[in-house]
Amino acid sequence: MSINWQQYTLDELKSHATTVFREGGGSRPDVLLIEIDGERAVLKDQGGADRLFAMLIGPVLNWRECKALRKLAAVKSIPNLLSKPSSRAFLMSYHDSEQITRLTQYTPEWPAFFDKLSAAIAEIHEAGVAHNDLRNPTNTLVTADGEPILVDLVACFCRGHVWNLPNQWLFNKFSKVDLSAITKIKSKVAPELINSDDVIAEEIAGKAGMAAKGLGQWIRRLSRKLFTK
Ligand SMILES: Nc1ncnc2c1ncn2[C@@H]1O[C@H](COP(=O)(O)OP(=O)(O)OP(=O)(O)O)[C@@H](O)[C@H]1O
Ligand SMILES: [Mg+2]
Structure with a gap:
């Protein structure tokens, strides 16, 4: 049975990070591979940017990206949105x-x-x-x-x-x-x-x-x- 990713908080997801695709800082988000019970997903967290940027711009960027992923839910080449554990972060399907x-x-x-x-x-x-x-x-x-x-x-x-x-x-x-x-x-x-x-x-x-x-x-x-x- 596949995982219900929505049950996890941001901190729980981050505690299961196994790979850092991109380390946050400046205007950049953290992009992390999350593994739970053998299943994988990618967390993109604007909270990983510098504080002021994360606070002011992070929610807008996160909202924009989630909105696009929802619009493109039927497109095979676009990751699926799995959850939105905070206003600054979202989780998407992992593609090897x-x-x-x-x-x-x-x-x-x-x-x-x-x-x-x-x-x-x-x-x-x-x-x-x-x-x-x-x-x-x-x-x-x-x-x-x-x-x-x-x-x-x-x-x-x-x-x-x-x-x-x-x-x-x-x-x-x-x-x-x-x-x-x-x-x-x-x-x-x-x-x-x-x-x-x-x-x-x-x-x-x-x-x-x-x-x-x-x-x-x-x-x-x-x-x-x-x-x-
Ligand atoms: N769903 C995914 N499946 C597999 N790998 C991914 C996925 N999403 C991101 N990655 C990996 O993480 C890298 C960084 O992701 P992304 O481009 O979303 O972040 P970013 O470039 O830091 O974002 P931004 O341009 O908004 O600062 C990608 O180039 C890719 O290698
Ligand atoms: Mg990129």
């Missing part, structure tokens, strides 16, 4: 996998893998969510069966009503940025698969978009400086 640019055990058939990755990204867009951080290759994982798993939805952008034109415009741009991540990942692991249908990042944005990207990077750097001891 490796980060796509750091594969040591698994070597997928790349053409089949990229077909599945494209299908997964199309599926999340159809469900009304642009991931928005897939250009960071640590967010695309590969399982032993060559299946893609997409994690880290904290930066996602959700599609709003059809009449909300600025939202539609942004959703469209962010969806294309997700597609450009496929090109970026191909260039690292299988450059021979890049073809004329692949989306190039610089072509999406135009001047305004590149300025927005620069502004985003600047805000990220500044918040890291401010919130990291």
Whole structure:
């Protein structure tokens, strides 16, 4: 019988951590592998960031990511939300996998893998969510069966009503940025698969978009400086 993860408090879950995927600090959460009775799950705890950041921003980030996971509950390549033991932490299904640019055990058939990755990204867009951080290759994982798993939805952008034109415009741009991540990942692991249908990042944005990207990077750097001891 599978575990009822909802019965565990945050401290109980943390006491069963067996691996640290990422140690929290600054603006970063703790990401921990939890094992209870032979079953595994992943805890992402914004409480692991520096205090001020965890207090002020942690609940918002956690809420955003849980909301996206709920919207994408039917998508096979997205972890399932298992519980939300505090306002700053959530537990999700564990997928035995490796980060796509750091594969040591698994070597997928790349053409089949990229077909599945494209299908997964199309599926999340159809469900009304642009991931928005897939250009960071640590967010695309590969399982032993060559299946893609997409994690880290904290930066996602959700599609709003059809009449909300600025939202539609942004959703469209962010969806294309997700597609450009496929090109970026191909260039690292299988450059021979890049073809004329692949989306190039610089072509999406135009001047305004590149300025927005620069502004985003600047805000990220500044918040890291401010919130990291
Ligand atoms: N459900 C999961 N199953 C297996 N491994 C996971 C899972 N979730 C996360 N990981 C591992 O933990 C790493 C970090 O997770 P994640 O990207 O969510 O955190 P993060 O990058 O610290 O978050 P943020 O970008 O919000 O600071 C992933 O790159 C992956 O190796
Ligand atoms: Mg990440």
